[in-house]
Amino acid sequence: MPARSFAAPAPGINPAPCMDGDAGSDASAVTGSTPAADAAAFHYHRVERHVTDMIQSGRFRPGDRLPSLRGLSTSMGLSIATVGHAYLELERKGIIEARPRSGYFVRQGMRGLPVPQARPAPPTGPREVNRARLISTVLEAVGNRDLVPFGVLCPDETLLPGRALGRILSEVMRSRAGEAAAYATIPGDLELRRQIAWRHRECGVGAGPDDILITNGAVEALYIALRCLTRPGDIVMIQSPTYYCFLQLIESLGLRAIEVPSTPEAGVDPRDVRHILDRHRVAACAFSPNFNNPDGSLTPDDAKREILDMLAGRGIHLIEDDVSTDLHYGPSRPSTFLQWDVHGLVTLCSSFSKTVAPGFRMGWMVTGRIGERAREIKATTNVCGATLTQFAMAEYLRQGLFERQLRRLRTAFSRQMQAMRMHLADCFPPGTGVTRPEGGGVLWVELPPGTDGVELFFRARQAGISVAPGAVFSTQEKFANYLRLGCNGLWNERMAEGLRTLGRLAGECRTGAGAG
Numbered sequence: 001m002p003a004r005s006f007a008a009p010a011p012g013i014n015p016a017p018c019m020d021g022d023a024g025s026d027a028s029a030v031t032g033s034t035p036a037a038d039a040a041a042f043h044y045h046r047v048e049r050h051v052t053d054m055i056q057s058g059r060f061r062p063g064d065r066l067p068s069l070r071g072l073s074t075s076m077g078l079s080i081a082t083v084g085h086a087y088l089e090l091e092r093k094g095i096i097e098a099r100p101r102s103g104y105f106v107r108q109g110m111r112g113l114p115v116p117q118a119r120p121a122p123p124t125g126p127r128e129v130n131r132a133r134l135i136s137t138v139l140e141a142v143g144n145r146d147l148v149p150f151g152v153l154c155p156d157e158t159l160l161p162g163r164a165l166g167r168i169l170s171e172v173m174r175s176r177a178g179e180a181a182a183y184a185t186i187p188g189d190l191e192l193r194r195q196i197a198w199r200h201r202e203c204g205v206g207a208g209p210d211d212i213l214i215t216n217g218a219v220e221a222l223y224i225a226l227r228c229l230t231r232p233g234d235i236v237m238i239q240s241p242t243y244y245c246f247l248q249l250i251e252s253l254g255l256r257a258i259e260v261p262s263t264p265e266a267g268v269d270p271r272d273v274r275h276i277l278d279r280h281r282v283a284a285c286a287f288s289p290n291f292n293n294p295d296g297s298l299t300p301d302d303a304k305r306e307i308l309d310m311l312a313g314r315g316i317h318l319i320e321d322d323v324s325t326d327l328h329y330g331p332s333r334p335s336t337f338l339q340w341d342v343h344g345l346v347t348l349c350s351s352f353s354k355t356v357a358p359g360f361r362m363g364w365m366v367t368g369r370i371g372e373r374a375r376e377i378k379a380t381t382n383v384c385g386a387t388l389t390q391f392a393m394a395e396y397l398r399q400g401l402f403e404r405q406l407r408r409l410r411t412a413f414s415r416q417m418q419a420m421r422m423h424l425a426d427c428f429p430p431g432t433g434v435t436r437p438e439g440g441g442v443l444w445v446e447l448p449p450g451t452d453g454v455e456l457f458f459r460a461r462q463a464g465i466s467v468a469p470g471a472v473f474s475t476q477e478k479f480a481n482y483l484r485l486g487c488n489g490l491w492n493e494r495m496a497e498g499l500r501t502l503g504r505l506a507g508e509c510r511t512g513a514g515a516g
Contacts, residue, residue, distance in 0.1 A: 043078055043082045044082045044083075044085045044086040044089065045086070045411055045414070045415060046076070046078075046086075047072065047076065047078065047082065047083050047085075047086030047087075048086045048089060048090055048415060048418065049414070049418060050076065051066065051086070051087075051090060051095075051096070052090070052095065052418045052421075052422060055095070055106055055110055055111065055112060055422065056111075056112030056113075056421065056422075056436075057112060058111075058112060060106050061106065061111065062106050062107065062108045062109060062110055062111055063105060063106060063108060064105065064106050065102070065103055065104070065105050066087075066096060066103065066104045066105060066106065068103060069083045069084050069087065087104050090104075091104070093419045093422075093491055093496075094107060094419075094423065094426075094496060095107060095110050095419065095422045096110075107426075109425065109426030109427070110422050110425060110426060111425045111426075112421075112425065113421065113424060113425045113432055113433055113434045114433045115264050115265060115433060115434070115435055115436060116264055116295075116433040116434070116435065116444060116445075116446035116482075117433070125258065125280070126235045126256035126257060126258040126280065127256060127257055127258070127259075127475040127476065128251075128256055128257075128475070129247050129248075129250050129251035129255075129256075129257055129475050130251065130475075131244065131247050131248070131251065131471070131472050131475070132248060132251055132252075134454070134469075134471065134472055135244045135245070135247065135248050135472050138151060138244065138457070138468050138469070138472055139245075141461075141466035142154075144466070146464065147461070147464055147465060147466040148464060148465040148466065148494060148495065148497075148498035149466055149486065149488050150465060150466055150467050150485045150486055150498065150502070151465075151466025151467050151468050151486060152466065152468075152486050153293065153354060153440075153441045153442055153486040153487065154353075154354070154358050154486070154488060155354070155355070155358075155409055155412075155488055155489050156488040156489050156490045158490070159408065159409060159412055159488075159489045159490075160356065160357065160358075161356060161357075161396070161401065161405055164396065164401055165356075165357060165392060165396060168392045168395045168396055168399075169388065169389075169392045171395070172388065172391045172392055172395065173388070176391060179387065179391070180387050180388040180391055181387070181388075182387060183383070183384055183387065184214075184384045184385055184386070184387040184390055185384060186375055186378055186379050186383065186384050187210075187212070187213050187214065187375060187378075188212070188213065188214025188364070188384070188385055188390055189214065189387070189390040189391060189394055190209060191391075191394040191398070192214060192390050192391075192393055192394035192397070193209040193210075193212040193214065193364075194209045194394075195394055195397035195398060196212050196364055196397070197209050197211065197212055199397075200338075200366060203333065203335075203336070203339060204335075204339050205336075205338050205339055205366070207366050210371070211366050211367055211368070211371065212364055212365070212366060212367075213364060213365050213367050213371070213374050213375060213378060214362070214363075214364050214384075214385050214390060215349075215351075215362075215363040215364055215365060215378070215385065216361045216362070216363065216382065216385055217351050217353055217361045217362065217363040218321065218323050218349050218350055218351035218353065218363040219245055219249070219363070220363060220381070220382075221349035221350070221351070221363045221364065221365040222245075222246060222249055222286070222319065222321065222349050223249050223253075223381075224365065224374050224377045224378060224381070225284075225286075225319045225347045225349060225365060225370070225374070226249055226250070226253055226255070226284070226286075226319070227253070227377050228347075228370040228373045228374055228377065229283060229284040229317050229319070229347075229370065230253065230255055230283045230284055231283075232253065232254030232255065233254060233255070233256065234255050234256070234283035234284070235255070235256050235257075235258055235280055235281060235282050235283055236250055236255050236256070236257055236258070236282070236283060236284050236285070236286055237257075237258050237259075237260055237273070237276055237277075237282045237284075237285040237286070238250075238257050238258070238259055238260070238285075238286050238287070239259070239260060239261075239262040239267075239268060239286075239287055239288060239292055240259030240260060240261055240262060240473075240474050240476075240478075241262065241292075241294050241295055241444070241470065241473035241474050241479055241482075242259075242262075242286075242288070242292070242293075242473060242474070243288065243292075243293045243294070243321065243473070244468070244472040244473055246286060246321070247472070247473075247474075247475065255283075257475050258276055258280060258282070259474060259475065259476065260272045260273055260276055262292055262295055262297050263295070263297060264295045264296060264297050264435040264436075264437070264444060265297070266297065266299070266300070266303075267289060267292065267297040267298055267299030267300065267303065268287060268289070268297075268299050268303060268307065269303065270303050270306040270307050270310065273285075273307050273310060274310055277310060277311075277314060277316075282314075282316055283316070284316060284317050284318070284319060285307075285311060285316060285317070285318045285319065286318070286319040286320075286321065287299070287307075287318065287319075287320060287321070287337070288320070288321035288322075288323070288324070289304055289320065289334075289336070289337060290322065290324060290325040290328070290334045290336065290439065290440075291324040291325065291327065291328070291437055291438070291439040291440030292324075292440075293321075293323070293324065293440065293442055293484075294442050294444045294468070294470075294473050294482075294484035295435060295444040296435045296436075296437025296438075296439075296440050296442060296443070296444060297437075298334060298437075298438060298439070301335050301340070304335065304336075304337050304340055305340050307337075308337060308340055308341060308343075308345070308346070311345060312343045312345060315345075316345070317345045317346070317347065317368075317369075317370070318337055318341075318345060318346050318347070319346075319347050319349065320336060320337045320338060320346055320347065320348045320349065321349055321350075322336055322338075322348050322349060322350040323349075323350055323351055323353075323354055324354065324439060324440040324441070325350075325439070326355060326406050327354065327355070327406070327409060327410055327413060327439050327440050327441060328410065328438065328439035329410055329413075329414045329438050329439050330438055330439070334439070336348060338366060341368075344368045344369045345368065345369070346366075346368055347365060347366065347367055347368050347370060347374075348365065348366040349363065349364075349365045350363060350364060350365075351363030351364070352393060354441065355402075355405060355406060355409060356393070356396065356402065356405060357389075357393070360386075360389045360392075360393065362385065362389060362390070362393055409489060410439075412489030412490070413440075413441045413487045413489050415491065416487045416488070416489055416490060416491045416495075417437070417441075417443060417487055419491045419495075420443060420485065420487070420491075420495075420499065421434055421436070421443065423496060423499045423500075424443075424445065424499065424503070426503075427499055427500045427502075427503035427504070428445075428447075428499075428502075428503040428506055428507075429447070429448050429451075429503070429506055429507045430448065431447075431448030431449070432445065432446065432447055432448060432506075433445070433446040434446070441486060441487040441488075441489075442484050442485065442486050442487065443484070443485045443487070444482065444483075444484055445482060445483040445484070445485060446481065446482055447481045447482065447483065447506055447509075448481070448510070449481060450481070450510045451481040451506060451509050451510055452480065452481070452509045452510075453469040453470045453471060453479070453480055453481055453482055453483055453509075454469045454471050454480070455509045456469065456483065456502075456505055456506055456509040457469040457483075459505045459508070459509065460501075460502055460505055463501050463502075463505065464498075465498050465501060465502055467483050467484070467485060467502065468483065468484040468485075468486070469482070469483060469484075470482025470483060470484065
């Protein structure tokens with residue numbers, strides 16, 4: 001069990017936000033569904049996942065006949081109607097096809113792709129970051145509805161709880177109009193901090209409202225943490241690949257980055273961390289252990305504990321990017337570094353931007369030892385966050401609506417990822433590899449050697465498609481033939497056509513001896 005003990009909730013804190021319990025009619029308003037409908041969707045999604053897993057593993061190959069509706073319903077203990085619904089959905093996505101009086105078959109071109117295996121060696125020393133211009137170009141896709149949205153991780157508007165939030169905002173303005181128009185406190189609305197603290201306590205973290213600082217998204221939380229823990233010229237250890245906005249922050253603060261390898265299937269290896277710590281004076285570390293953006297990796301619990309022990313022995317703080325942990329596809333939420341921290345050296349940063357309301361720009365940090373300094377920096381950066389949206393988010397959490405929203409997004413992202421992986425195999429050039437993350441919302445695509453990911457990025461943008469080239473996720477040139485594809489939770493013909501076009505362009509962006 002995690003080292004931090006479970007703490008009883010503070011008086012007045014409603015435990016509902018982290019419970020699956022009674023969301024009632026309000027929860028239905030968020031999702032447009034009922035508990036019975038959610039259960040039915042879960043069952044046919046199980047069938048979808050079972051069939052796609054069999055295809056990706058090679059158990060069923062292109063042209064193979066799939067089990068009959070009755071046979072699969074018997075083996076999985078589900079109704080024929082549920083299996084039929086799943087087969088129709090897989091047919092709609094172009095993964096399987098129906099043949100009159102013959103049954104369902106795997107469509108030609110549908111096969112599994114290998115997981116990228118490249119594992120860069122530990123770097124020889126820290127590097128300055130110089131990716132600002134390319135990263136700024138990639139960020140131009142944010143909010144651009146004219147582009148096929150593979151370049152940004154953001155739920156589609158139809159999956160966001162806009163109706164419930166609109167109702168809550170109206171209620172807040174009617175009942176607390178004066179307060180909502182005034183400044184919030186520097187740390188943020190007390191009730192919102194209570195609700196966030198309660199969610200962390202349910203995960204075994206003994207955080208209280210005074211340990212929480214509300215920020216303008218997770219990026220501001222990361223910025224404040226770096227400001228607290230580093231000075232210009234310091235070395236920060238980061239995962240490689242890592243979130244490109246974090247590289248932007250490092251560059252803007254005059255810091256140097258040293259990269260520790262992250263692999264899609266195992267995350268960060270403590271041996272690589274030790275290799276760097278033994279050779280360099282590291283001021284702070286910044287890791288995303290759960291569904292790292294972009295490689296989707298999940299660092300095991302044993303590795304998390306070992307890394308923390310190494311850092312504690314040297315008094316080095318760790319900044320934890322926890323944005324994607326709630327979007328796990330398995331039955332339980334992975335542990336965080338913060339849950340294993342017994343020395344107060346972990347500062348956790350997260351937000352509601354990937355789950356509830358990107359436009360609210362609402363994040364937070366569990367400050368640990370740097371709380372006083374973090375509040376000072378927050379005050380001198382933008383004083384405080386917006387009051388109205390903090391009131392609304394606190395009420396959204398208090399009413400217990402968040403858990404059902406998370407379940408809906410997990411299902412939507414997982415299903416879209418399945419469809420995208422299958423279509424990548426169909427329309428991308430031979431030699432392509434793609435990750436199989438168990439959470440989050442991004443796919444890390446390794447293109448054949450000699451493919452120029454930056455050229456593909458610009459060609460795709462001209463074709464109306466947003467992607468993120470691998471070059472922006474590292475200070476080095478080791479991901480030149482990689483792409484990150486984000487999920488918005490939907491799969492439709494626009495997405496399918498976007499991938500077909502992207503695959504054709506990838507085949508045209510070959511350079512040097514590898515060009516075809």
